Amino acid sequence: MPRIGVFVCHCGENIARTVDVRKVAEDAGRIPGVVFSTDYTYMCSAPGQKLVMDAIRERGLTGVVVSACSPQLHEPTFRNAVQQAGLNPFLCEMANIREQCSWVHPNRAEGTAKASLIMASAVQKVARGRALSASEVPVTKRALVIGGGVAGIRTALDIANAGHEVVLVEKQPSIGGNMARLSETFPTLDCSQCILTPLMVEVSRHPRIELITCAEVEEVSGYVGNFRARIRRRPSFVRADLCTACGDCATACPASVPNEFDQGLAWRKAIHIPFPQAVPSTYTLDAASCLNTQLVSSKSGYRVLACERCADVCSRKAIDYDMRPEIIEREIGAIVAATGYRMMSGEGLADYGYGRYPDVVDSLEFERLLSASGPTGGEVLRPSDGKPARDVVFVQCVGSRDPVHGYPYCSRVCCMYTAKHALLFKHKVHDGRATVFYIDIRAAGKGYEEFVQRAMEEERVLYVRGRVARVTQVDGRLVVYGADTLSGQPLQVRADLVVLASAMVPAQTNVAARLRVPTDAFGFFQEAHPKLRPVETLTAGIFITGAAHGPKDIPDTVAQASAAASKALELLSKTRLQREPTIARVDEAVCMACFECVRICPYQAVEKHEVRARDGRLLRVVARVNPAMCEGCGACAGACRSSAMDIQGYTDTQIFAQLTALMTGAAS
């Protein structure tokens, strides 16, 4: 039985000037269920709050309506006050008669009448309210980081350094990601490996980081604080505990294939280590290129090994042809996706001759050509014939900002690395000629613009504003057809090497699907809010960082990695999670299992729940809301035809009663 108190605030003159507050309080007194109503100058003041608290205690109020200002302002104040007086905070409602009444309606009669209706509506809402309490879920204090590039490394280290366990899963045999491939980094030109390797080593040695390479997250179930990850590790056929990375096996191995770490510009053996500084520092036998083609497909039964040279030469007997894929399951509290990017490939690059002419390379390939540890030892040699390149043309916005051939977005880093490429090239080939085709120069980072200016002015890199139409080969030399939009002239430039600043695209799109979090149209992870929640996803407990979220450079990636780590830590720092109680609830008796709610819920908070009889027989399947994941938006309730779904604190019953009160002043 409701016993509601209504407290009408004058807000000094702010409300009282145009609203007859006494009349509103009197009107309140006439509403059935209202047992106390009064007005006061400043309800939010200490005496005002005491008035509310005393009335709750003395009159046994079961609901409170404060007719005052906007709930955005003082709802927390009064909910706190009523809680102190022993009343559930969700049984306190604000009737906003200031911002939405006295301040906007100068006519006293109209203002007063409307204020009474607003108050009556709040009374009806409280009268049909129920005490709500936050639900709690436990938190597993372990994070899963997917992707071992610089983003994943930084996140993993931050979380581990803060004292929580981390499972770092990397698809490749080594962590390091694309950053390990880079030669030097803009704008400081420090060596990429030199700054990354220490972090990689720190990861490998960290007592709280479990590094799982050659592995992919296959399935994630559960919810915030309580995920369960199923990780599949491919066999490396080399026992990490025995391998000393001596390299004898690779020397002996007869099978050579292009080295993907060098973007295919060099060769490696079937048994190999991706690069000298790889972490873990262990050789891996690549089953796809090994002569023993049955390694993976055979089911441990009858198998003939065609070649055992690596095993023969391995003094530690680390080679194990019988190694099988391994399923690793881990309980996880928070997940950070750092799956990174790859360079755009395919049809969109055809006009530029990429794939047709070996001397048309993309920027990551060029990084390897520039790298001292790369296939050419840092010399800029043409892939076609290994001769030094003297004329190099750099093309920006290849596939980026180009919805027709590629993607509408800007890849953000190309302007800077192209300047770096041109500059490094000029450092290596002093009399070389570097031409850059660009549309705009976007150099909005610390020291970035200066860096580009340096390339243009000090290194005399020729910047041509215009798009490149195509690249062909004439008489064995590449010709770049473009236009100088500043002069309006068509332009042809001969080149020994053409470097394409191709668009950055998401490296993996299946991870988002496995995590059941949305991506944008291009496969980049969708953040929960573009401004306010940039490293969270709509699914509580799943965070994103690095280029998986969108193209970004190393400083931004590292900053975001730490941001994601801090959001994950916020979660892991709690033993139990408190969730807002104003969330969806299903009347399972009414649910007809059309599961539109499941389709609609942006948070994956609605699940199909099997109702079973005592004997285990499946009776029916109904929707059920996971309180740990529901944010209370109500999109499900707005769709539910049988009205099985309702939002606590904003129930259909409350809304109907409020509408009635707003229109008639009465209860429904």
Added chain:
Amino acid sequence: MSSAETAAGPARAAAGTAGPLESPLKPRLMRIVEAWDETPDVRSLRLQPVDDGPPVRWLPGQFGEFSVFGAGEAVFTMANSPSRGEFVECGFRALGKVTWALRDLAVGQVIGYRGPYGNSFPVDSWRGKDLVFIGGGIGTVALRAPLQWVLDHRGDFGEIVVLNGARSVADLCYQKEMPAWAEVPGVHVVRTVDPGGETPGWDGEVGLLPAVFERLGLAPGGRIVVTCGPPVMLHYLFQSLEKLKFPPEDVVTTLENKMKCGLGLCGRCNVGRLFVCVDGPVFTWARMQTLPRDY
């Protein structure tokens, strides 16, 4: 046909020019003078007429239509005996629109009441006999009126056993009153909860009502069994009674079919050719055996 046949014609004359009619479904206004929770979901109300008219009269077992204006009507048996008839009491569980609205009302608020309707417990025919009251859950509410009647006319009846059961201790109705019942000489009160429903300090019985009843070892001879409870409980209780050879004529219960009018008009409470609201709600088990299974 009476007076002058006016221009309006004979039909009008036949009807007369009487004023507005009053519906038999129009309730009397009653004020809530007391309200309390029996269990977490069973609530009791004590009502008194708003007007100064004659007191409300009824017989044990009869029911009324209680209404909240704006929500509608619900049927409850009068929960108190007319021998304590200065008030009308009812007990109910909040299950639908009306009962939820009723539950939300405060002392002092006014509701509608009409009745009494239906037949009553044949208390006169029980004179001199031993009685067993068996109430399950909310069903106990329907037994309170005849029980109070019997207690108020203690001398007229023999030994009395009250078996009051519920799913759990918290769900047991009339826990506050049971000690007083037990104090009346010759009244034996047995409380029981379903297995799993007991609390650590529970000193009553544990077991389903029919089983506990069997354990009591009461012999049928001339003993009247008065019972009310959920359909499934009655089903098993009747099996027990059959096993113990209680004559069906000596077993009395009430049927709780859904009703709207209480007058045998609205058509929904019938069990075969009988209307529970008029021919019931009190039936002997013997009578029920002649009825189609429509309850």
Added chain:
Amino acid sequence: MGTPSAGQIHRLGRDQLASWVDALLGERKRVFAPVLRRGLRVLRAVERAQDVDFAPGRTRWSPKEFLFPRTETLFSYENRDGVPVLADPPADDVPRILFGVQPCDAAGLVRLDSILLQDPFYARRRELTTVVAIACSEAAPECFCTAVGGSPAGQEGVDVLLAPLETGWVVRALSPKGEALLAPRRGGWETAAAGDWEAALEQAGRVAGSIGRRELPAAWAEKLEQSFADPIWDELARRCVGCSICAYVCPSCSCFDVADEGSDACGSRCRTWDSCSFRLFTQHGSGHNPRATQPARSRQRVLHKFAFYPLQHGGRAMCVGCGRCIRSCPVGMDIHAEVVEVMSGRPEKEAGDVQR
């Protein structure tokens, strides 16, 4: 003009019937008569005789709604400072005439009377109502009044019976109310020729003969009641989809719901048609439902008409055989066929019963 004589049978030309309707309207009587509206033949309060459709055949709805409205306010309430104030609905004392209904509909009103006359609202309207029925000149395939003791020229519940002749109508008052209705007109009306009435009855007899459906004897009631637990009901009503068309077109179905319309501040308590075919009709608040399945609900309607009601009300079936429920049922549920089917399946049936 000669002295009108009670009991006299008259003969009306085609136009005379219409002018009678107009005259009744002129007396400020409310006349409900068949009209064609949106492709429906329905009874409506008419404002002029030319709107009336005197063609034979049933109307979509029975006339019961004019005595037992679809929704009716029982009283209104208003909360005045915490105390509800109740007010009775305004009285409506206008005399009314159900003009041109079928004899089965008139019989249906008699069934309604047996249930609802104890309600003063119904009783008042019933008192104010005079029933002018038209004897049927044809039977629809679903008609079976003759199977339940009725007739195309049935007189039960009829105050004035009109029967079609080749060239007009024969009119006869069958009750004091009917007499009273005819009294002011007698002077202007031609007396029926000898044999007119008989000719009309003969015509009705021919119509009766065209109804092919077998009799459903009142004596079946008890046997039907015993069929309650027969699994045949599950078979028969498997296709029943649970709408309430049967109950709402029925001239004798009278079940209702009582519900409040409005807020706690003001509103009214209303009585609204309800139907035994709805799940919620008998479902308890606890969720228990004595009639949990659609066949169980369908059985209730048949048994109410042919077993429970006759056993309560002196033998006659509640059904008057108008055939509306059969005609309008979305899935062709046939109450007549159901009764026959159940009885033919009763193991203890008496041969004579079914043959008859």
Added chain:
Amino acid sequence: MTEPTLQARTETAAPTWKPQIAAIVCNWCTYAGADMAGTTRREYPASVRLLRVPCSGRVNPLFILKAFEQGADGVLVSGCHPGDCHYVQGNYFARRRFAAFRSLLNFLGLDPRRVHFSWISASEGIKWARVVGDVTRAVTEAGPLTDWGRASSPAQVTLPEPPAPRPQPAAAELEAVTGHVRELAASLLREGKVSFVLGWAPGPSPGQTIPAFIQRPEDAATLVFDTHSHADLAAFLAGPRKVSGKVAVLVKACDARAATTLLAEGQLVREDVVLVGVSCPGMWRDDRLAYRCHSCDGEVGALCDFTVSAAGVQPGALPTGAKRATGPDPRDLQNAHLESLPAAQRWAFWQEQFADCVRCYACRAVCPMCYCGSCISEQHRPQWVPTSIDGRGNTAWNLVRAYHLSGRCVGCDECERVCPANIRLDLINRRLALELEQRFDYHAGTDPEGAPPLATFRPDDPQEFIY
């Protein structure tokens, strides 16, 4: 109905009359925007009363209906701009629902000046004041809403009746189909592949067929297929009418679409049902081709396990090749005529139809899409649909059902066929289906895997109706 049960509002438009407008607004944007208007003391009419909900996605469009029922003269629903939703997607769903519901209200002839939608951000106090001003002006022009649940004047509408594109089929063709249906039914039962065959059999009235549940092979001979095999038997596949056990069901083109939708909504277990498509020459109603059949070539959908035509039984959903002549859909022609009328006349037209509704719920009972075990009309906390059989309750019921069918109705028109009050429910359902077709390129009953149109969105969905 002639008894005075309508509780019409008797309020009249006095010169001082001011409208009451319900504004349902989201917490994060519009409510804050309204606060901003207050903080900056930007005056606006006091006609608008706010109801705060978490998100415009929380707004069940039926709240709008409820507001009118409770006496609102106008309704404004407002949320965050697309892309700004606090819950990211709520307003996108809301936008689709509002488009459907608004189109329904427009079609029924509710004065379009009474219903408004807007996106107003937390910083747009000025926009809030302006929108409230505009809405108030529009509702004031529309005047007091006095005809909710009733027609204020006779509608006097005659709908055009187009000629049928094809004649009645030859009896021999129907007999051949009937023969094959019987054979197939008998063999399915004989081989124990199903426990029931659900088909059509002759009914008690001449020319009528009724749903038949055939259990024994020898009873298959009672099945018929003719131009009156109206019943959409998919209605027996889900919800409270669902037949238990493995069942073979005969479906026409429209019924097959219903089965497809049931599948899409997870109500059918595909393995439990054998769908037998019947090549349909069109159904006849009172000697006219049923409206829905004019534009239908009779070919069953791709889902069927068998297809029966005069030529015989084919396994799978192969086209029978018996493509029938088609013409324009008469429902569209009639709707076009209705929409050419002034809104007030259209409102009167529909109110006259709804006034005859007796709430027998036959429309619901025969509808394959109405599978809710507990229909919203049977729920009383809160009371979505008033119980009373009057203009108010009937309008609520018919609006609720129409909205709940939007994007789901496959146009079998069974509701309209069985309606004892001849309410043209087919026109309403058709109009909404067309709206969703045009807006969202969605055709109900064609894709067993696709998301229903109101359970999905595109960020660039049209929003021409939103301020």
